[in-house]
Amino acid sequence: MSPRSLPRLVVAATERLVRDPTARAGLLGDMEERYGRLHHAGPVRRTIWLTSELAAIAIHYIGEDVDHVREEEVGTMDTLRQDLVFTLRAMGKRPGFTLLVVSTLALGIGANAAIFSVVSGLLLEPLPFDEGQRLALVNEREESGFTASVSFPNYRDWRERARSFDRFAIILPSSRRFDTPDGPRIVEVGFVAGGFFETLGIEPEVGRYFTETESGPGAERVVVLGHGFWTEAFGADADVVGRSVELNGEPFAVVGVAPPELVLYEETSVFLPLGLVQARLPWDDRQTSVGAEVVARLAPGATFEAAQAELLTIAGAIERETGEVTGAGNVTPLRSWFVGETGRQSLLLMAAVGLLLLVACANVTNLLFVSSERRRGEMALRSALGASRWRVYRQLFTESLVVAVMGGLAGLGLAVVGLDALLSLVGDVLPVGFADRMVIDGGVLAFTAMLSLGTAILAGFLPAFRSARAELAERLRATATGATGPARARNVLVALEVAFSMVLLVGAGLLIATLAELQNVEKGFDGRNVLTLRIQTPPERRATRDTWIDFHRLVREEIGALPGVASVATSNHFPLSGSSWEMLYRDERTPAEDQGESVLLTMVTPSYFETYEVPILEGRGFTAADRWDAERVALVDETLARTRWPDESPLGKRITFEKVRGPDGEEVDLWRTVVGVVRHVRHYELTSPSRIEAYTPLAQSAAWGFTSYVSVRTTSELGGLVPRIRAIVGSLEPGATIYRVRTIESVIDQELGLHRAMRELLTVMAALTLLLGCVGIYSVVSHTTALRLKELGLRIALGGAPSRITRLVVRESLVPIATGIAFGAIAAMGLGRLLRSILYEVGPTDPAVLGSAAAILLCVATVSAWLPARRAGRVQPQEVLRAE
Amino acid sequence: MSPNRRFLGEFEQMIAAAVLRLGDDAYGVTIIEVIEERTGRGVKSGAVSVTLDRMEKKGLVRSRLGDADDGRGGRPRRYVRLTADGLEAARESRDAMLSLWHDLDEAYGG
Numbered sequence: 001m002s003p004r005s006l007p008r009l010v011v012a013a014t015e016r017l018v019r020d021p022t023a024r025a026g027l028l029g030d031m032e033e034r035y036g037r038l039h040h041a042g043p044v045r046r047t048i049w050l051t052s053e054l055a056a057i058a059i060h061y062i063g064e065d066v067d068h069v070r071e072e073e074v075g076t077m078d079t080l081r082q083d084l085v086f087t088l089r090a091m092g093k094r095p096g097f098t099l100l101v102v103s104t105l106a107l108g109i110g111a112n113a114a115i116f117s118v119v120s121g122l123l124l125e126p127l128p129f130d131e132g133q134r135l136a137l138v139n140e141r142e143e144s145g146f147t148a149s150v151s152f153p154n155y156r157d158w159r160e161r162a163r164s165f166d167r168f169a170i171i172l173p174s175s176r177r178f179d180t181p182d183g184p185r186i187v188e189v190g191f192v193a194g195g196f197f198e199t200l201g202i203e204p205e206v207g208r209y210f211t212e213t214e215s216g217p218g219a220e221r222v223v224v225l226g227h228g229f230w231t232e233a234f235g236a237d238a239d240v241v242g243r244s245v246e247l248n249g250e251p252f253a254v255v256g257v258a259p260p261e262l263v264l265y266e267e268t269s270v271f272l273p274l275g276l277v278q279a280r281l282p283w284d285d286r287q288t289s290v291g292a293e294v295v296a297r298l299a300p301g302a303t304f305e306a307a308q309a310e311l312l313t314i315a316g317a318i319e320r321e322t323g324e325v326t327g328a329g330n331v332t333p334l335r336s337w338f339v340g341e342t343g344r345q346s347l348l349l350m351a352a353v354g355l356l357l358l359v360a361c362a363n364v365t366n367l368l369f370v371s372s373e374r375r376r377g378e379m380a381l382r383s384a385l386g387a388s389r390w391r392v393y394r395q396l397f398t399e400s401l402v403v404a405v406m407g408g409l410a411g412l413g414l415a416v417v418g419l420d421a422l423l424s425l426v427g428d429v430l431p432v433g434f435a436d437r438m439v440i441d442g443g444v445l446a447f448t449a450m451l452s453l454g455t456a457i458l459a460g461f462l463p464a465f466r467s468a469r470a471e472l473a474e475r476l477r478a479t480a481t482g483a484t485g486p487a488r489a490r491n492v493l494v495a496l497e498v499a500f501s502m503v504l505l506v507g508a509g510l511l512i513a514t515l516a517e518l519q520n521v522e523k524g525f526d527g528r529n530v531l532t533l534r535i536q537t538p539p540e541r542r543a544t545r546d547t548w549i550d551f552h553r554l555v556r557e558e559i560g561a562l563p564g565v566a567s568v569a570t571s572n573h574f575p576l577s578g579s580s581w582e583m584l585y586r587d588e589r590t591p592a593e594d595q596g597e598s599v600l601l602t603m604v605t606p607s608y609f610e611t612y613e614v615p616i617l618e619g620r621g622f623t624a625a626d627r628w629d630a631e632r633v634a635l636v637d638e639t640l641a642r643t644r645w646p647d648e649s650p651l652g653k654r655i656t657f658e659k660v661r662g663p664d665g666e667e668v669d670l671w672r673t674v675v676g677v678v679r680h681v682r683h684y685e686l687t688s689p690s691r692i693e694a695y696t697p698l699a700q701s702a703a704w705g706f707t708s709y710v711s712v713r714t715t716s717e718l719g720g721l722v723p724r725i726r727a728i729v730g731s732l733e734p735g736a737t738i739y740r741v742r743t744i745e746s747v748i749d750q751e752l753g754l755h756r757a758m759r760e761l762l763t764v765m766a767a768l769t770l771l772l773g774c775v776g777i778y779s780v781v782s783h784t785t786a787l788r789l790k791e792l793g794l795r796i797a798l799g800g801a802p803s804r805i806t807r808l809v810v811r812e813s814l815v816p817i818a819t820g821i822a823f824g825a826i827a828a829m830g831l832g833r834l835l836r837s838i839l840y841e842v843g844p845t846d847p848a849v850l851g852s853a854a855a856i857l858l859c860v861a862t863v864s865a866w867l868p869a870r871r872a873g874r875v876q877p878q879e880v881l882r883a884e
Numbered sequence: 885m886s887p888n889r890r891f892l893g894e895f896e897q898m899i900a901a902a903v904l905r906l907g908d909d910a911y912g913v914t915i916i917e918v919i920e921e922r923t924g925r926g927v928k929s930g931a932v933s934v935t936l937d938r939m940e941k942k943g944l945v946r947s948r949l950g951d952a953d954d955g956r957g958g959r960p961r962r963y964v965r966l967t968a969d970g971l972e973a974a975r976e977s978r979d980a981m982l983s984l985w986h987d988l989d990e991a992y993g994g
Contacts, residue, residue: 005957020937022949026962027933030912033956034929057930 006035010054017061044416051413083398101367105407108360110414113448114422115353119346121438122339128261130201134298135334140327147330149289158329161314164307165296169194172292176247177737186739193274199297207241207256210273219275223252227260229269263433286324307331325595338431345758348834352762355500356769361459362493363776368400368463370783400460408452416440429753490780495820497773498861502824503831504766505853510835510842511759513849517841518752524681525575526613527744531712532574538735542705549699558728559712566713569608570698574709575683576747583657599657600683600693603701611713619651619676626697634672637680637693650674658702670702686751687840755838774864781813782868793877802873809869817861821854892977895935900974903966911961936964944970
């Protein structure tokens with residue numbers, strides 16, 4: 001069998017449907033041959049092709065069997081089959097009705113299947129690690145509630161003391177230069193210790209991981225390659241073990257390759273033993289952390305809650321023993337760490353799309369009602385001919401089952417297409433590596449089958465039950481028009497559809513309002529037309545403070561001379577960059593025993609405030625005169641100024657957050673004078689203010705030689721700027737590497753990705769629900785109008801103006817619509833709370849949003865009722881009365 | 885119209901014409917190709933198969949299985965050809981249609 005042969009399911013179904021061996025062999029052969037030619041088409045096209053071909057076989061051959069049977073012996077057919085065939089025939093006779101019902105269900109079921117595959121990929125499928133549900137990520141949480149990376153002494157103490165965890169391992173993300181024939185590039189590396197891979201429980205793809213001796217202090221120069229890097233740089237060569245990789249110009253021996261599933265952050269290209277850099281790390285400093293994260297595996301029987309409690313106790317014990325303040329270990333189960341807010345929002349989408357399906361069900365229920373009423377005569381005839389109530393009931397139920405199954409199949413086709421669209425929309429906000437797990441698989445198929453069955457029961461039960469029960473009464477009241485019972489039920493359906501639409505409209509509205517707020521949020525800086533990039537320099541450029549400062553000055557001068565460039569700045573980080581320098585802040589009033597409060601420290605060139613348009617509120621900015629040998633100065637942000645000196649100006653005050661070597665070699669505080677106050681900048685996230693902030697001139701920082709960011713403001717959007725910058729840096733220093741080139745706007749876009757994806761998805765769902773709701777209202781009103789033609793005709797005959805008749809019908813349908821809006825509003829206020837975590841400056845009961853949603857719904861629903869109601873006004877009394 | 889005259893349905897006519905055109909090479913896939921190419925209309929294998937079944941039952945076509953084929957998952961081709969009755973029915977159908985449309989060029993604006 002070739003890999004491109006027909007799925008077994010299709011073959012089996014065809015074999016069952018086509019009895020004649022010649023026809024069967026020929027047909028299956030034809031299908032194979034044509035399917036084989038589709039092998040260049042994508043899975044979506046192939047699935048659609050298969051579904052439509054299979055549907056054609058089903059439609060033609062199920063019908064064909066009847067002919068066959070009719071010619072021979074009807075009596076031998078079992079009744080189920082009879083029901084089925086009858087239903088298919090009946091449906092074939094009303095293609096419009098069938099299309100409406102099936103497509104309504106397909107929409108509801110398809111949307112559910114697509115969202116479910118996302119939810120399943122995020123929350124249900126096991127993590128690719130051995131017993132992944134026992135893994136946690138541990139970072140530090142300070143008393144203030146901020147989380148931070150882990151200091152090495154804390155990692156060692158947890159490892160030694162915590163009994164709730166079996167294993168602890170640590171990874172320190174960093175980057176290294178990797179030379180390729182196309183020039184150097186920067187790769188993400190992870191320094192690991194403590195049995196990192198063993199803790200995660202994941203087998204190497206090739207070779208092995210590090211041994212104890214390889215990873216300890218004075219470790220050997222060995223590496224484990226990440227899967228992506230191995231594929232890219234080594235063409236996935238299985239004999240890679242023993243080969244050498246040069247990082248920052250130094251050779252490392254490859255011992256193994258990690259599997260593709262091992263993705264914790266951005267994909268790590270290379271893993272190295274932490275021991276290699278241990279001597280250069282603050283190994284014994286509990287107050288400093290440099291970005292390390294800890295992964296831990298729960299001991300048998302332990303829970304995450306117990307482990308969290310234990311780490312809190314350990315932090316308390318450490319503080320008592322050492323007299324140092326320390327953050328406590330903060331346990332996040334690995335799954336939550338991966339999926340976090342995205343996981344929560346995906347559940348919300350599941351609920352939203354569930355409402356969509358309920359509206360679809362309500363529509364189908366209503367359509368089946370209508371159809372069953374049209375067939376009262378047929379049902380009565382059936383019972384008169386001796387069909388039991390059960391038999392009639394079953395016939396009706398078979399109908400809803402058949403439409404549900406067809407809706408399910410069509411929905412599955414929609415889901416395949418929809419999932420692609422969905423993933424292209426939300427791909428950026430999904431955790432790395434998770435999009436690949438979102439496929440239409442067995443789980444999704446089972447879910448869809450369940451939904452279809454549930455839909456059949458939900459949508460079919462009421463009409464079927466009513467028809468079966470009503471048949472006796474119907475025969476007695478043969479001339480009865482418009483029974484009141486179904487009319488009431490239909491009004492309830494309309495109210496429900498309106499209520500569900502209202503809930504989704506409000507949800508979409510809240511996110512639309514949130515994004516509008518977020519786009520206008522006072523972030524403290526202006527990122528439009530700002531491009532950032534990182535420059536890593538070879539060691540000789542970082543040999544002294546002066547060579548480092550000079551190199552960056554040259555880079556700024558040359559870039560600044562390019563046409564269209566307004567200003568250029570160098571800094572240690574930039575707003576929303578995801579990296580940050582936090583230092584302990586003290587001023588002259590801070591008691592000596594107090595360690596101080598954490599402050600966000602940005603080291604900048606004078607042009608930084610111009611580049612990001614951060615307003616200077618008081619005093620001055622930095623100038624070229626603020627050199628290392630001049631008076632040490634600093635700027636503070638308005639928050640720091642307000643909290644520290646509420647009643648006086650901070651200018652001239654002295655503050656410190658760095659240490660330098662004193663004349664005797666001991667560490668002393670580096671004091672600075674505050675010369676200005678600037679606007680608070682939202683550095684960590686757009687949605688909330690950051691900590692207190694301070695700025696120092698880059699030329700005056702205690703730290704230097706680090707890999708820094710260059711930010712370029714242009715007068716307009718400039719194409720072709722990046723190659724010119726590369727050329728400039730390359731000519732100044734061929735060994736320098738430029739990486740992480742981003743515009744601030746793209747950084748903000750990414751920051752708002754989840755909000756935007758939720759807004760778009762909820763808007764689409766609200767629109768679809770609204771559409772289905774309108775179809776529902778339209779069909780209810782047009783049906784009720786049809787049933788009341790006699791009454792309406794009489795009214796017109798008695799002198800009622802047509803326009804008044806139309807208004808009468810519309811007014812009556814407004815009752816369920818208004819009821820639906822009211823109940824929907826109440827439900828939306830309750831459910832809006834679930835959205836709260838991604839709302840910004842908009843409450844879940846925002847009156848403007850509720851009001852707009854109600855207004856939209858009222859308008860659209862009224863129009864949907866008015867269209868069929870116009871017919872009522874056009875009734876010709878003579879015709880109606882003549883019919884009697 | 886005499887009762888023993890049989891007209892082919894629209895799709896049956898298409899298949900009959902395709903089978904005639906294909907000669908010895910007429911089987912499901914080639915029939916679909918001819919119809920799709922000439923009419924621009926998408927055709928499903930199931931539709932062709934069931935129509936051939938019907939036509940065979942009415943004695944309009946005869947089919948035989950060829951040798952098993954690798955490109956078809958080891959399944960044979962179902963080659964068909966028109967029987968004398970089939971040919972007759974095809975011709976009558978064609979004549980009937982042509983005569984109905986005859987001289988109507990102006991009426992349908994052709």
